[in-house]
Amino acid sequence: MKIRIAGVLLLLTGMTVANAQQPINLIPQPVDVQPQRGTFTLTKTATIGYDQPKAQAAADMMAQKLNAPTGFGLRPKAGTKASIQFDLNETPNPKLGKEGYTLDASSKGVTITANEPAGLFYGMQSLLQLLPKEIESKTPAQSSWTIPAVRITDYPRFGWRGIMLDVSRHFFPKDDVKRYIDELARLKFNTFHWHLTDDQGWRIEIKSLPKLTEVGAWRVQRAGHFGNRLDPKPGEAASYGGFYTQNDIKEIIKYAQDRNVTIVPEIDVPGHSMAALAAYPELSCTKTPVSVDPGTAFSEWYGNGTFKMLVENTLNPSDEKVYEFLDKVFTEVAALFPNQYIHVGGDECYKGYWAQDPGCQALMKQLNIRHVEDLQGYFMNRVEKILKAKGKKLLGWDEILEGGISPEATVMSWRGIKGGIEAAHLGHDVVMTPTTFAYLDYQQGDNDPPIYATLRTKKSYSFEPVPDGVDAKYILGGQANLWTEQIPTLRYAEYMTYPRGWALADVYWSPKETKNWDKFVPRMEAHFDRADIAQVNYSRAVYDAIVRTSMKNGKLTLTLESEVPNLDIYYSIDDTMPDAFSTKYSQPVELPDGPITLRVITYRAGKPIGHLIVLSRDALQKRAGR
Structure with a gap:
């Protein structure tokens, strides 16, 4: 029985790994992102198509962006059934405006649709961000060129x-x-x-x-x-x-x-x-x-x-x-x-x-x-x-x-x-x-x-x-x-x-x-x-500590924080270089009188991640007066 349960758990775990999506980390964040099951893998047999002459510019630029790191030598062609397809709406979608687009990626391929060429261009930028980071290389790179299945509807807030x-x-x-x-x-x-x-x-x-x-x-x-x-x-x-x-x-x-x-x-x-x-x-x-x-x-x-x-x-x-x-x-x-x-x-x-x-x-x-x-x-x-x-x-x-x-x-x-x-x-x-x-x-x-x-x-x-x-x-x-x-x-x-x-x-x-x-x-x-x-x-x-001071009851008080969540902040005021075994910041600190020097560094998962910040007492004092 235990063996059967273990086998079922292993099977379920395998399914989870198989269906796991690579993270979708787009900037700027689209209006609507709906992850789907599966991925599309780009190979040298892939095709790039466009349905109208005005859509060709986006297809051409897509090919240029893909060919340098992949070495595939893709050439766009007019048509409607390519692996990566750029289409302009015959009847404009009022929601998308002039710069919006939809992007539909599945195991079969990717279709980007827009009212205007600008929308196709922005859809192309999102598609590039869906590919592995190696797509940013200016020379041939090794990667599995997969795109997560996703449906995106996107348009800008401001013109x-x-x-x-x-x-x-x-x-x-x-x-x-x-x-x-x-x-x-x-x-x-x-x-x-x-x-x-x-x-x-x-x-x-x-x-x-x-x-x-x-x-x-x-x-x-x-x-x-x-x-x-x-x-x-x-x-x-x-x-x-x-x-x-x-x-x-x-x-x-x-x-x-x-x-x-x-x-x-x-x-x-x-x-x-x-x-x-x-x-x-x-x-x-x-x-x-x-x-x-x-x-x-x-x-x-x-x-x-x-x-x-x-x-x-x-x-x-x-x-x-x-x-x-x-x-x-x-x-x-x-x-x-x-x-x-x-x-x-x-x-x-x-x-x-x-x-x-x-x-x-x-x-x-x-x-x-x-x-x-x-x-x-x-x-x-x-x-x-x-x-x-x-x-x-x-x-x-x-x-x-x-x-x-x-x-x-x-x-x-x-x-x-x-x-x-x-x-x-x-x-x-x-x-x-x-x-x-x-x-x-x-x-x-x-x-x-x-x-x-x-x-x-x-x-x-x-x-x-x-x-x-x-x-x-x-x-x-x-x-x-x-x-x-x-x-x-x-x-x-x-x-x-x-x-x-x-x-x-x-x-x-x-x-x-x-x-x-x-x-x-x-x-x-x-x-x-x-x-x-x-x-x-x-x-x-963004990984560096934020150092603030204030005067409380005649004493200089130190407050530390970070922009990025879940960082550990370590500091010293005894002329030692701080590391993960130094004093860990947890609450405001009343600093002693005298010519001290503050040194602060941030860590994440036991490794230093931010710059070392060094501030004299005079510099700390000036901050308290802001």
Whole structure:
């Protein structure tokens, strides 16, 4: 009898193993995922088909993605009965919209269906994530190319799902920009905001204004932390930089279009214009020659959001030559970029030089305005008229609300969500991109080089783009921003983008109701493995301890926690290196007086997993005052 029972148990166990599904770890999380029994195994005899010419692009790209790691040499063909089939609905499914899709995988094969080619593209991205991680290899790899049987219905929550890359502070060559766009498209981001001009460089060729790239695209070479670098020396060669020719721009736009990514260019005015003024100083108030800034301390910030520029970096709003200049710039930009928006910046515009300029004072008198801040409203309205004449819509940071803008203008809310709420209540379309959730240049943990603030992946994942009391119809979606003051290479840009970019992909695509951090973590960790094979860089700061302090009854109190659940935290304050035999954290600790140094490390399953964090007493004391 015991033998029979054991045999039955063994049989049942065998059935469980045989029917076990490989985990489905998709980012972003689809609307509906229904696992089924069985798997489909991709072999060299597999076929890829498409039912309409418009579906061929997705089939072709699928073949390219599969052939490198598998070595199968698959070639798509028109038809309706392939192993991997891409079909466009003859009668659109209203639930799917323009970007949604269904994916049906069984032991017989896979069918992806959509209303539009964009949906087929996104279905293809999900299918690639269903394959083993070795599919990310750029060279032939060994794997059992199985796909779990599953039925997926999926469509995005928001129409605007963006990431901004600043190429002014550091120039990123054309191929780097393409790779970055490719990575975003795989996560179903559909908007690439390209920050092309700023104080540190002008990156787009304007043929009617050649000095913008002859002069404005180059600066002196400098090392060290941004904001503390040395000024250019007299006669020093400006050798660091670069720019995109108009042919480069067209090539990158086409590359993005093939991946269903819209590029929104940004020409940052009237502030952040030092590179433009280095080329054409006559467009400033003082007409004083300036250099393209290499990252010096050219401004003073006072901690309450106000600041003073020590070097002029602002266009003169009272000079008609400025608007002639902008008309030339936007004529060429509008001709290059097919999308409806041009981003015009509008942020952090210092008005001090305007206040001292006779021309600006005369203009204020003519306009019957008392405050110099209102000149920005005048400037932006002039810019908007230029854009409208070229068939484009104005998009800008939330400062464009100051001084009044037309109802057609679209606002990016970056100083928290307050500006977005105000703009929505005024009837403006809004893209939510607040520093508090979406600024990818911020530190991810204590081990990152210091910059303005810290933003952890869990905080990004908690972002809700539609604030309470706001009509959701005005919220186009959300965006992450990667400013590159401290990011000189694509490799480091990737490190700063991921995993926070994965978290925000969920925020902008997936249903609000499915958000769950603990369930996101295993999906994120699966993508760590895939990124390793794809040679995409990322941060592991999610495994690092979070160190907080407070003052209680005159004593410095330490609190430790982790983003990822089920980590063990060990620490020392006796100048020893902590390990799994050190003091394990369980509750807040009252720290002793004296010049102690805290060392903290995290473990999982008996193995170290996080970085070692080292903080002096002074650093701990400062945290208590935050």
